[in-house]
Amino acid sequence: MKKLLIAAFMLLGVGAIAFTLYNNKQELNEEANLAMKTSEYISVTTEKVAEKAVNRNFEANGIFEPNQELKLMSETSGSIVKILKKKGSYVKRGDVIVQVDDRLIRSEYTIAKLQRDQAEKDLKRFENLASTDAITKKQLEEIQNGFKIADAQFSALQKRLDDTQIKAPISGFINEDYYEMGTLVSPGMPIADIINTSPLKLTINVTENEISKVKVGDVIPVSVNAIRGEEFSGKVDFISNKADGSFKYEVILLMNSKNQDQIKPGMFGTAEFQFAQTGQVLKIDRKSVVGSLKNPGVYLIQNGQAVYRPITINPLDDGSVEVLDGLKAGDEVIASGLINVKEGTKVKVQ
Missing domain, CATH: 1.20.5 (Single alpha-helices involved in coiled-coils or other helix-helix interfaces)
Incomplete structure (x- = not known):
């Protein structure tokens, strides 16, 4: 129960x-x-498409870099017995920076030179004998091969002897050194970092809409964040043919100002691209655009209902967009209240 x-x-x-x-x-x-x-309807506001002036000027930031930069490596082994250049020194291409102990190699080089010279004399003597058929062809070939071997050994030792003088492969400043008197070096060991700052280069990245306005050879005003009140300029030397992962193109300016010695690699700079033309274009506010920049569109009002229309745009720096296709001057597009609007939604302008 x-x-x-x-x-x-x-x-x-x-x-x-x-x-x-x-x-x-x-x-x-x-x-x-x-x-x-x-x-029964969504309250919205509208914006009229109108022709307005647009400034094509833009700025791009970058970092100053040396025109050339490399890490000099040793190609020989031994202890450093003489230092001719130190950190901060300016070197020309071919200048000796350090001398490595060459006594053993120089002895081998002297022996190889004597052997080569003797082999060369023997070759000439046997060639004279061969011309009178005093020796066989095989004997002449053996002497010729002996000379080639002696010559190759001499060339190899000459290269090894040259390598004991570690020279600058480019002109520039020694930005860092890795040696002291008596340092034991080996092949592949870093000796010095050399940078060539003549001229400096400024590397910047610009958008796809900006890259079309930049030309190789253009002289561009440049400002340096750390040096106020000074005017500099750079010449466009390189424009990338392919965008990077952020859809920007690399542009390199070579600095050509007389006072550019004040600029140091690693400083921040701003390239100021200035263009004479100020054209009239169709503009609307960026907030009136729905969808992505790749597939943008707007909503117009027809018979009290929202009607979607795809458009082509070019984003501008002032928060507006340039309408390239899809609208004409005088068209009214929905500017606010878009969050609740879709195709066919009844709307009422406030």
Whole structure:
């Protein structure tokens, strides 16, 4: 009997809960229907498409870099016995920076030179004998091969001897050195970092809309963040033919100002691209555009309803966009309230 009572109470409880949920759903549906009836349209504001002046000038930031930069490596082994240039020194291409102990190699070089000279004399003597058929062809070939071997050994030792004088491969300043008197070096060991700052270069990145305005050879005003009140300029030397991962193109300016010695590699600079023309273009606010910059569009109003229209645009720096296709002057587009607007939505201009 007790079990039957418990089951009956449980059934009554479940029924009460179901009835309550049903009533709540009915109330929500009635409220939604009432909202639909009382809000037959979306309030929006509009913006008129108009021709306005646009400034094509733009700026791009970058970092000054040396025109050439390399890490000089040793090609020989031995201890440094003479230092001719140190950190901060200016070197010309071919200048000796350090001298490595060459006594052993120089001895081997002297022996190889004597052997080569003797082999050359023997070759000339045997060639004279061969002209009178005094020796066989095989004997002449053996002497010729002996001379080639002696000459190759001499050339190899001459290269090894030259390598004991570690020279600058480019002109520039020694920005860092890795040696002291007596340092034991080996092939592949870094000796010095050399940078050539004549001229400096400024590397910047510009957008696809800006790159079309830049030409190789253009002279561009440049400002340096750390040097106030000074005017500099750079000449466009390189324009990348392919965009990077951020869809920007690399542009390199070679600095050509007389006072560029004040600029140091690593400083920040700003290239100021200035253009004479200020054209009239169709403009609307960026907030009036729906979708992405790749697939942009706008909503117009026709017979009280929102109508979607795809357009082609060019983003501008002032928060507006240039309309390249899809609209004409005088068209009105929805400017606000777009979050609730879709194709066919009834709208009312505030």
